[in-house]
Amino acid sequence: MKDIAERAGVSLSTVSHVYSGKRTISEPVKRQVQKIAAEMGYRPNLVAKSLATKKTNVIGLYLSSQSVQDAPFFSILLKGLTLVANNEHYRFLLNVRESEHNEETYYDEIHKGDVVDGVIITDPRIGDMQIEQIQKRDIPFVVIGRPSKQFSIPYVDTDNEDVGYCATNHLINLGHRKIAFINGPKDYTVSKDRLLGYRRALLEAGVPYIDDLVIFSDDFFQNCGAESASRLMKLGLKFTAVFVAADNLAVGAMKYFQLQGMKVPEEVGIVAVNNSLISETINPSLTVIDILTEEIGAAAAQLIIDKIEGKEIVYPKIIGHNLIVRQSCGAS
Amino acid sequence: MKDIAERAGVSLSTVSHVYSGKRTISEPVKRQVQKIAAEMGYRPNLVAKSLATKKTNVIGLYLSSQSVQDAPFFSILLKGLTLVANNEHYRFLLNVRESEHNEETYYDEIHKGDVVDGVIITDPRIGDMQIEQIQKRDIPFVVIGRPSKQFSIPYVDTDNEDVGYCATNHLINLGHRKIAFINGPKDYTVSKDRLLGYRRALLEAGVPYIDDLVIFSDDFFQNCGAESASRLMKLGLKFTAVFVAADNLAVGAMKYFQLQGMKVPEEVGIVAVNNSLISETINPSLTVIDILTEEIGAAAAQLIIDKIEGKEIVYPKIIGHNLIVRQSCGAS
DNA sequence: ACAAATCATCAAAGCGCTTTGATAATATGG
DNA sequence: CCATATTATCAAAGCGCTTTGATGATTTGT
Structure with missing residues (x-):
């Protein structure tokens, strides 16, 4: 970016503004900068950007190996999640908790996780302490499935x-x-x-x-x-x-x-x-x-994104379900 | 971190060294710093760290929605991937390419992706241009499945x-x-x-x-x-x-x-x-x-990590397969 | 007991970007 | 035509960490 600025004969901040659009930049300068950037194969450094803006556009996805192994469920959930996340320009950072693995390390990650703007957690258990802990940490999160103490915890689930x-x-x-x-x-x-x-x-x-x-x-x-x-x-x-x-x-x-x-x-x-x-x-x-697994995923993604972006959100979000009659129950 | 330094009456860099261990710090100081950090609920900012070290410990996982929807395959692959990634303290950043979605945007991400140390790509097609493009970009990558022009491209696959x-x-x-x-x-x-x-x-x-x-x-x-x-x-x-x-x-x-x-x-x-x-x-x-899908995942993860860490790697990595005789083929 | 090596610490620069107050140039209005 | 508003740009500070050269305090070897 500095190099671009030099070559274009403008200041570093001008280049930045060309990209952010937060300041008006004259057309000729804008074009000049963009041309030079293209020539140099410039690629903005997202890490630096994140540091400056305190925003990563990354959502931590915390899964138990249970839920990952339940293949069809997981894959459809993921479809819903990515569908809306893609639209809103967020991505997921995967964290799979292995059952053998020490749970501590896993949750530590959540707590350390300054790289994410928010967190989605799955498979709440009864008496699960971790959710309360995350609540103390001041980071947006939503859980998929009803937490055992659901008071004022944003979650999405079926009834x-x-x-x-x-x-x-x-x-x-x-x-x-x-x-x-x-x-x-x-x-x-x-x-x-x-x-x-x-x-x-x-x-x-x-x-x-x-x-x-x-x-x-x-x-x-x-x-x-x-x-x-x-x-x-x-x-x-x-x-x-x-x-x-x-x-x-x-x-x-x-x-x-x-x-x-x-x-x-x-x-x-x-x-x-x-x-x-x-x-x-x-x-x-x-x-x-x-x-409706895909819808659960989509709702969860939307919820966490809205929360990250400071919108008012209503929760819990309850997704519907349908009876599909086939053979195993006998004639209807 | 600055606050900790002040409260502990030491310099900022001393605090940093307490964590990195790259410089010897006396025991009393070390303990004092750790104590204060704990009291303050200090959480290192990984983004800043990444910026300084140019290392994120994140691997970009580029999937087609095809592979995600092939639920059992995907979920087992993921198991292999996360198993070794967890051990080596890497995590995955998910990128799912939706078929409807413009492929450009998707690949752009790969190219922009300064947040990742390396990239894993799945489902190479015949005549797939993108792999050559990534090769130009100077970032470690491995592909799962044989690329059509596999010369000097690191990949893991079955025979x-x-x-x-x-x-x-x-x-x-x-x-x-x-x-x-x-x-x-x-x-x-x-x-x-x-x-x-x-x-x-x-x-x-x-x-x-x-x-x-x-x-x-x-x-x-x-x-x-x-x-x-x-x-x-x-x-x-x-x-x-x-x-x-x-x-x-x-x-x-x-x-x-x-x-x-x-x-x-x-x-x-x-x-x-x-x-x-x-x-x-x-x-x-x-x-x-x-x-042996899980092994493919594990091998791919190991390969990319080794590459990121500058180790010599051998490729392609060919994983085995077994015939399992059941009923559909008739008696054996 | 003194030079040399080692230990413990600090200060400052730097990673690559965003943001903002300041400034100069230009446009607008009464 | 001058005061005010607007536009275009710059310089500098800051995000929170790592790294390194420098420095004073200790230890070691002889």
């Missing part, structure tokens, strides 16, 4: 209580009365909320709630779904349908049921959550609640 | 010619002679290489190559697989097996075949590429060539 309600209700409407629930891990707020909805649906239908029929899985993967299904069956309790908290879990559970000689949906109906490719590919295809 | 060979060969060993090939898009180097391997396997087995039996898909998704299968069948040529260039394509193709009343694997055997969850979940499960 998971309603998801649980809708899924269960659909099974009830189909005539089921003995409905099991293979839930996600116990320490996720999602799991808690869906359980609430499940209970509400039962209550409304006058079906007694049986604690044993609710199984908490350790993760969201297929094997765990099969394992949960096995635990469920070992109880010896009767059930004619299962509400499963994730498509992958459902696939695992369904395979297990079939392996045990149970017919889906004839002997056990299934409603799952998440409309990933696999849910429509598998046979029988899964009836699911479609979480 | 796709061998992938094509192995898959085809497996079918030949099973007794097939009329083997179709549903390939990926024509302008990918991957597609070109796999075709080479396919032909070599046929040649070795003395099976004539029939051009019509090779179908190029427009993308890597299910619908396209079905569409390619339909194109294939409309030709009216006989075939007893198909080598499909991706698991998703294979799922689509298989569904189409089944819809047409053809039995898999009895009437048509299938070997696909990519060992994603869906390939083992679907019924019949897919025989696939497992590309």
Whole structure:
């Protein structure tokens, strides 16, 4: 930049103003500067700019390896995120927390992270301390998923209580009365909320709630779904349908049921959550609640950007969901 | 930092040296500084540091929306990438190129990107100009996948010619002679290489190559697989097996075949590429060539980091692959 | 005990940009 | 036609850190 200024015979600040447009620069000078800059292959140094402006246009994206491994979810979320971020000229700095890895280091990064203008966090757990810590640090952030103490924390999420309600209700409407629930891990707020909805649906239908029929899985993967299904069956309790908290879990559970000689949906109906490719590919295809993941991503990105830019924001932002009826629940 | 220096009664540079360790600082002073820093909640400004050191510890990750949408692939790649990057204290700055989006803007970013120490690029196409352009720019980069002109370009990839060979060969060993090939898009180097391997396997087995039996898909998704299968069948040529260039394509193709009343694997055997969850979940499960995606990611990350840090690197880095025999190809 | 080596610290310059008060030149208006 | 407003430009300070030459205080070797 200095070189350009010299070659063009103007001051350094003039060159700067040519780019920022914050000061009027005469046309001939402007053109001259731009020409020389092009000749020299000038490339503004964004780091220096950031230092001067205290603005990086970078958003820290804090993911658990959990969420990254849930491939379809993550990739669609990312699509929503990048769609709006690209438009607004922001980019994401990836931080993946490995489960093995010490959580401290990971959160340290958040706290050190002066390179980002704001932060998006995923997968809040119940009793998760870190969010409160970030709140102390004076940096814009939004979380994807409901934090356990959501008071005045900006977040975007589905109404998971309603998801649980809708899924269960659909099974009830189909005539089921003995409905099991293979839930996600116990320490996720999602799991808690869906359980609430499940209970509400039962209550409304006058079906007694049986604690044993609710199984908490350790993760969201297929094997765990099969394992949960096995635990469920070992109880010896009767059930004619299962509400499963994730498509992958459902696939695992369904395979297990079939392996045990149970017919889906004839002997056990299934409603799952998440409309990933696999849910429509598998046979029988899964009836699911479609979480609008891309919209969640887009909303989260918009929220954090608005916040960074000082706009008034309203939160939480609740994104809708739809029931998609397919084969696994039986005829509708 | 200045404040700390004042409060501790030492100079600014002393404080800096406490952190960098590039100069010996007496223990008492060191402790005093650290104590005050902690009290004040000091957080070093990484942007300023980067400006001074000309080092950001950030790697630009340039993705096509294609690769992001291929969820399982992407998420496993990312796992490999972050695993080694975390260890080496690097992070990724995400740049997703939307297909609709003007490619120019996207590449501009690469060229402007003074915030990154190096760059990883995915999905090279045949005749892709951009790689040559980046080469002119004096920044470390590696590409994932073979660039069309790979002379002296650092890249990591599978030996796709061998992938094509192995898959085809497996079918030949099973007794097939009329083997179709549903390939990926024509302008990918991957597609070109796999075709080479396919032909070599046929040649070795003395099976004539029939051009019509090779179908190029427009993308890597299910619908396209079905569409390619339909194109294939409309030709009216006989075939007893198909080598499909991706698991998703294979799922689509298989569904189409089944819809047409053809039995898999009895009437048509299938070997696909990519060992994603869906390939083992679907019924019949897919025989696939497992590309070691996580290792590709890890290797790419290691390569770029080594390059950034001035180490001697050897390239290209070719990662292995394994045949996983399942049901779709028939008994082995 | 004294020169030489080492240790601990400081001051100042520099990284490449933005921002702003000042100044000179030009335009506007009554 | 002169006072005021506007336009175009410059110089200098500052963003928060690293780096290095210099300096005084200690230690070491002989």
